[in-house]
Amino acid sequence: MSVISAIFVVLITILMPPAGVFAISGCSVDFFVNICLTLLGYLPGHIHAFYLEYVYYDRKEQNRLGRFAARPAPGVYSDRIQSGGQGYGTIVEDPLVQSEEGRAGATGQ
Structure with missing residues (x-):
């Protein structure tokens, strides 16, 4: 399914770049930056x-493979793009932090 959506977004972007950006980032700073760049020139x-x-x-x-980027991508302002569409509505704590809290509680610290 992801390949089909990627192809669809690329086809939309070929015709109108801001529409492709809106599809992946929503109404964000990246969308408005892309509108300005498209008005300045179609290639930018x-x-x-x-x-x-x-x-x-x-x-x-x-994210699907279980690897997470250590640094944000330069020039990208949308959290949705930075996270690959992950992270909306849920906060998952680090298992290492959870196990350390469990050990601290078990030892009475």
């Missing part, structure tokens, strides 16, 4: 849109 809008899509789908794949 395309470059920016494809870069955001690359970061989004790369982070999404990394």
